[in-house]
Amino acid sequence: MNSFLQTDIEQWDDLLAEVRSQATAYLQNIESVPTSPQLQDFVSAELPAAGWGTAQALAFFRQHYQPWMVASAGPRYWGYVVGGTTPAAMAGDWLTSVFDANPQSLQGTGDRSAQLEVETIRSMRQLLGLPDTFTGGFVSGATMSIFTGLAVARQWAGVQMGQDIARKGLSVQPIVLAATPHSAVRKAMAMLGMGSNRLIKLRTLPDREAVDLEDLEEKLRQYQGQPIIVSTSAGTVNTVDFDDFLGVQRLRQQYPFWWHVDAAFGGFAACSPQYADRLRGWENADSITVDCHKWMNVPYDSAVIFTQRKHQHLQVQTFQNSNAPYLGDPDEDFSYLNFLPDNSRRLRALPAWFSLMAYGKAGFADRVEQSVRCAQRLGEALETSTDFRLVAPVRLNVVCFTLRQMPERAAEFLALLNQRGKVFITPTLLEGTFCLRAAFVNFRTTESHVDEALEELSCVLQVLNA
Ligand SMILES: *Cc1c(COP(=O)(O)O)cnc(C)c1O
Numbered sequence: 001m002n003s004f005l006q007t008d009i010e011q012w013d014d015l016l017a018e019v020r021s022q023a024t025a026y027l028q029n030i031e032s033v034p035t036s037p038q039l040q041d042f043v044s045a046e047l048p049a050a051g052w053g054t055a056q057a058l059a060f061f062r063q064h065y066q067p068w069m070v071a072s073a074g075p076r077y078w079g080y081v082v083g084g085t086t087p088a089a090m091a092g093d094w095l096t097s098v099f100d101a102n103p104q105s106l107q108g109t110g111d112r113s114a115q116l117e118v119e120t121i122r123s124m125r126q127l128l129g130l131p132d133t134f135t136g137g138f139v140s141g142a143t144m145s146i147f148t149g150l151a152v153a154r155q156w157a158g159v160q161m162g163q164d165i166a167r168k169g170l171s172v173q174p175i176v177l178a179a180t181p182h183s184a185v186r187k188a189m190a191m192l193g194m195g196s197n198r199l200i201k202l203r204t205l206p207d208r209e210a211v212d213l214e215d216l217e218e219k220l221r222q223y224q225g226q227p228i229i230v231s232t233s234a235g236t237v238n239t240v241d242f243d244d245f246l247g248v249q250r251l252r253q254q255y256p257f258w259w260h261v262d263a264a265f266g267g268f269a270a271c272s273p274q275y276a277d278r279l280r281g282w283e284n285a286d287s288i289t290v291d292c293h294k295w296m297n298v299p300y301d302s303a304v305i306f307t308q309r310k311h312q313h314l315q316v317q318t319f320q321n322s323n324a325p326y327l328g329d330p331d332e333d334f335s336y337l338n339f340l341p342d343n344s345r346r347l348r349a350l351p352a353w354f355s356l357m358a359y360g361k362a363g364f365a366d367r368v369e370q371s372v373r374c375a376q377r378l379g380e381a382l383e384t385s386t387d388f389r390l391v392a393p394v395r396l397n398v399v400c401f402t403l404r405q406m407p408e409r410a411a412e413f414l415a416l417l418n419q420r421g422k423v424f425i426t427p428t429l430l431e432g433t434f435c436l437r438a439a440f441v442n443f444r445t446t447e448s449h450v451d452e453a454l455e456e457l458s459c460v461l462q463v464l465n466a
Contacts, residue, residue: 004053015054022062030444033071034421042068070424075444076453079426081237081265081294084442085351089298092354101347105335113347114336120349123356124304127364128270128290131283135309137340138348140301142264142291143184148305148319148341149287150176150188150229153258155318156286156311157227160256166317170194174258175223178231179204179211179243182262185231209233209241213251220255228257234279235266238428238437240396242266245281252284261285264303265441268295269396271364275372278396286311295368295397295441298351305340315339371397371440377450378438387461391435400428402435409464410434417460423453 008015026033043064052060071077073084085093101113121136139145157174158165165172170193178185179202186196203215211232220228232243245261252259261267261282267290269275282288285308292302307315321337337343359367379394382401389404402410411427414436418424428437438453 002051004051008054011055015058018055018058022058022066026066030071030074031076033069033074035071035074035077035424036418036421037068037070038421039067070421072424073442075442075446075449076422077424077442078438078440078445078453079424081291081439081441083294083297084444085299086297086355086359086443088354088358089296089351092351093299095354096347096350099347102344103347103349104337107333108335114334116347116353117336117349118334120353120356121304121306123353124290125306127356127361128267129276129279129283130270130288130306133283133309134288134306135312136304136306137336138292138345138352139303139305139340139342140348141293141303142182142262142289143187144341145264145289145291145303145305146182146184146231146260146262147188147191149260149289149307150185150192150194150231151318151341152287152307152311152315153229153260154192154194155314156258157229159314160227164317166320172227173198174227174229175200175219176229176231177202177216177219177257178233179216180209180233180236180241181231182233182237182264184264185262209236209239211243211248213244213247216248217251217255220251220257224255228255229260230257231260231262232285233266234261234263234282235269235396237439238398238400238430239392240266240398242269242278245279245284247281249281249284258287259285261288263288264291265294266396268364268368271361272368272372273365274369275396292352295371296352296355296364297367297441297443298355302348302352304352312339367443368397370443371445374440374445374447374450375399375438377447378453381450381454388457391430391433397440399438399440400430400435401438402433403461407434410436413460413464416464417457420456420460422456 072082101111103114103117106114117138125132125134139148154174155165158172161172163171176189176199178199186199189199190196203212204210205212232248234242248259270279288306290304292298292304293300316338319339319341321343375394375397379390379399382388383390387404388401391400391402403413411434414425414427425436425438428435
């Protein structure tokens with residue numbers, strides 16, 4: 001055995017203790033870690049001929065690469081939709097590596113960790129108030145979850161026309177309709193041979209990002225006879241708008257279509273009695289995407305695809321791994337190997353399971369409500385100030401705003417703000433207007449961080465005006 005590996009194994013306990021103290025030192029200090037890189041030069045190391053051993057690799061990492069890490073898991077990182085990692089999630093993540101399980105089959109011999117994944121999916125359904133008509137599994141992110149949902153939808157579309165797309169290839173092109181899709185929907189269409197340009201945009205309601213159901217009905221009528229996939233939103237990224245799922249469900253009783261819900265982060269509104277009504281009706285969808293590495297605050301990479309149990313045969317047709325024709329009842333012979341795009345994968349469910357058990361329903365309700373309170377506080381302060389204005393109403397946990405007096409300098413303002421490293425915010429375009437967009441999904445963020453950020457915004461404005 002390689003001598004460095006031999007030494008590492010002997011010193012395993014000490015190495016983990018060192019990692020632990022390095023990690024806790026970082027986490028205890030995370031509030032003062034900059035939210036943007038403060039370094040200029042990246043240090044490269046050649047692949048060592050003889051190896052370094054873990055202790056030296058750790059020392060090198062701490063010296064050269066840890067300073068490269070920004071506080072994206074901290075309380076004032078509000079760009080994109082970046083979550084965080086709670087203690088429970090980290091415990092689960094660490095143990096995922098310790099056991100290095102590869103969850104596949106429920107009935108097979110050997111690794112039975114898939115049972116834990118099925119159990120975690122059950123708890124996720126309970127958290128989100130979804131019925132047990134859904135089965136599900138873990139994938140690496142919402143993009144892959146959408147990919148999986150649309151792949152099964154594509155198989156369904158083929159079957160409507162008497163075609164088996166998984167086996168014979170893409171002989172049927174489904175019509176895909178969506179009002180305000182995340183870019184990941186088009187990416188999934190591209191990967192699936194469905195053509196990202198073929199997405200047909202539906203009209204939205206006035207001053208909203210939610211679908212205009214009249215337009216949806218018109219399109220459903222127009223394309224009647226062709227297989228149709230409707231992708232709806234539970235939380236658009238800019239204004240966290242929700243489509244009217246009860247309305248979509250009413251249309252589905254009249255017209256056949258595959259119904260997907262992209263609830264990457266907005267699905268967690270279901271955790272709070274105050275906001276759960278926005279999701280009413282979503283339980284009738286065929287497939288649902290939920291990200292765990294956003295509002296659930298488990299580390300990357302983790303998301304769930306839920307699909308209705310009645311479509312399990314379509315899902316197995318789509319992701320069947322063996323070349324043998326599909327045999328048997330998927331319920332009796334269930335294996336994630338034939339259910340999701342990955343073959344081998346880590347036990348992604350574990351960080352989520354720890355979080356669910358550690359914090360329970362109340363913990364997630366609290367998380368959601370705290371994030372929304374922060375967004376509301378920021379929104380109210382900006383709207384009443386003379387320097388800023390909201391570009392859209394604060395519907396849930398995202399705030400879109402710009403400079404009231406000199407909107408033409410908003411990009412310059414944002415660059416300066418981000419460079420200073422106290423708050424991180426990303427830009428977006430809203431109806432053609434450049435704006436700053438702050439998203440609240442991190443468990444650490446409280447109202448006092450919002451107040452600190454408001455001071456920082458004023459400072460940056462002074463610097464800009466100076
Ligand atoms: C983040 C997000 C996605 C893409 O998710 P990834 O986890 O980055 O793959 C898709 N849809 C919505 C609404 C999102 O917020």
